[in-house]
Amino acid sequence: MFKDNRFQHYDAASFRKDLIAGITVGIVAIPLGMAFAIASGVKPEYGIYTTIIAGFLVALLGGSRYQIAGPTGAFIPILLAIVLQYGYEELLIAGFLAGIFLVIMSFVGVSNLIHFVPKSVTIGFTTGIAVIIFTGQFGNFFGLTGLEQNEFFHEDMIGIVKQFHTVNVYSILIALIGLAVIFILPKIAPRVPVLLVALLIPTLVSIAIFPGKVETIGTTFGGIPNSLPPFRFPEITLSKVVTLWTPALVIAALGAIESLLSAVVADSMRAEGTENHSSKRELFGQGIANIVTPLFGGIPATGAIARTATNIRSGAVSPISGVIQSLFVLAFLLLFAPYASYIPLAAMAPILMFVAWNMSARKAFSHILSLRTGDTIVLLTTFLLTIFVNLTVAVQVGILIAVISFIRKMINKLHIKVEKLSDVEVVKYGHGDAASIKKYSLDGPLFFGTAKSFEDDYPVILSDDIKSIIIDMAHVSVIDATGEAVLSDLIDDAKDSGIRIIIKRLPKDKMILFKKSGLYEKIGKDNFFM
Incomplete structure (x- = not known):
């Protein structure tokens, strides 16, 4: 169905490069997988399952030789809203339907339409998502208790203010140690996986100096099992499909945008002589991955720009690096998952804040804001609606305003x-x-x-x-x-x-x-x- 030239001239030297790259990305993917799952309102192991299964399938079936797939920060507000409104089981169904939508998109040429989404819209909702992720970690950073996860941003902020009297000094100390590692370690040891170290050092400090003083993955979620869950097909009914097709379509659309953006970034970083990605095949691979992943308890996945870039910088030459990344994370799950119970939630907070800061597109946001044109209105509208309403409404309204703005410009062109x-x-x-x-x-x-x-x-x-x-x-x-x-x-x-x-x-x-x-x-x- 799709011609695959990604494994041409593959040899032992290529495998060694892919092995190093795959392990490197796997080390980065482990803390991110757990952190994104927790921020999405589900157990941390579901992020690990997604990293393993989606990463493996996208590497083999996708359209880029370097793409690394898994849970991403962009999905957090959508997935959290679905979990809060419908529950985890319905999230699996929404992810399954999103996979079907992505496969359909791969055959009807939607990959070309993605390029017509205005930059002011993508920057607006990306920055809005970054704000949601960043502020969503205040509770864990300060160790607040009695917080409830809410569907709307302002409700969360009110809850944080009301519960701020429950602040935990030990949690703040753990979070600050993690932040210090994130900022200092790359300057003195740039090759060391900073996010993993930013998880390990605060965890060891917590265990050795003040055990039992902060909330951990174990005390909150009951630990992580050291095995993949059994295959289980979700209970899909017509009423559930009618209810969930809209959020599923949003997941599919955002997944398509992010995976194709990641593939384009990979193309710009690729070695000379290697071909560009295939958009149709990429959407097909993402679709299959999102159909299969929920059958093993995983959450929706897409191409991860930062992990894909890490894969290329680490010397990857083929999709084998993505396969090795998945196998490495699987090995971690089987051998070390029980030890993840000791990780403080306060240690996860700076990691997600760091991810949010990097994805916030601050320079592009400021540039469009300074133009003071129709694009500025589109940017601010999309940004504010993403934060205070939801991503679905934000993108729809943003694109509508962009279209109206474009028509107004064109009226005077005849x-x-x-x-x-x-x-x-x-x-x-x-x-x-x-x-x-x-x-x-x-x-x-x-x-x-x-x-x-x-x-x-x-x-x-x-x-x-x-x-x-x-x-x-x-x-x-x-x-x-x-x-x-x-x-x-x-x-x-x-x-x-x-x-x-x-x-x-x-x-x-x-x-x-x-x-x-x-x-x-x-x-x-x-x-x-x-």
Whole structure:
């Protein structure tokens, strides 16, 4: 079905590079998998399951030789909202449906449509998600107790303020140690996996110096089993499909955007001589991964930009590195999962804050904000709706405002100019009488946004003292059904006034529209001059 050239010329040296890269990414993926799962409102092991299964399937079936898939920060607000509103079992069904949507997208060419999502929308919701993730860790950072996870951002913030009197000094100390590791370690040992060390050192400090003083994965979730869960097909009913298809579609759309963005980043970092990713195959692989992962208790997954970049920087040459990453995380699960019970939740907080800070697109946000154009309005609207309502509404409204802004810009792009007649035109169409003929040129789009202004020019165009009108359409960029309709009305009014309409230099693609709509016959074959 898909041609695969990713394993050409693969040898032992290539495998050694993939082995090192896979282990390196696996070390990074373990703390992230658990942290993203906890932030999404589910148990940490579900993030591990997702890392193993989705990472393995996307590596083998996806369209990029470097893509690393798993749970990501972008999904956190969506998944948390589904868990709070419907529960974990329904989250599995939503993920399963999202996988089906992604497979369908891979065959209907949706991968091309992703590129038409305005940057102001993607930056707006990405920064909004970053704010949600960052502030969502205040509870664990300060060790607050009695907090409830809420669907809306403002409710969470009110809860944090109300419960701030329960602050735990030991939790703050653990979190600050983790932050210090994250900021200092890369400067003195850039090759050491900073996120794993930022998890290990606070955990050891907690165990050795003040055991039992902070909440841990074990005390909150009961520990992590050292095995994969059994295969279990979720109980899918028609009513559940009707309820969950909308959030599933949001998961699929966001997963498609993030996985393709990650693949594009990988293309820009790839070695010379290697091919670009296949968008269709990438969506297909992501779809299969999201269909299979919920059957083993995993949450929705997509391509992870940071882990994919780490994979490439670590020397990966093929999808085998992604397979090794999954096997490494599986080995961790089987051998060391029980020890993860000792990890303090306060140690997870700075990791997620660090991820949120990196994904916040601060420079791009500030740049678009400084433009003070329609894009700025789109950016702020998407950003605020992502935080205070939800991502689904934010993207829909953001794209709608972007479309309206674009149409407003295009309304003034249609120009109708009076052109000077050539001597040949005066003789040929005006029978030597220059006063009986006028020539106009249309420049720009003739569509529903400019149709009204074109109609307003009818009285000027259709003067009583002329017998022929030449319309030069060489520079008409777009004609839609509304544009075709107002042009048809002009032809009718011209015929009623005894005026001949002559169309010159109509582009071939517009001629096809004229013939399909019947406008070609109405104007008459003899009145077209190419």
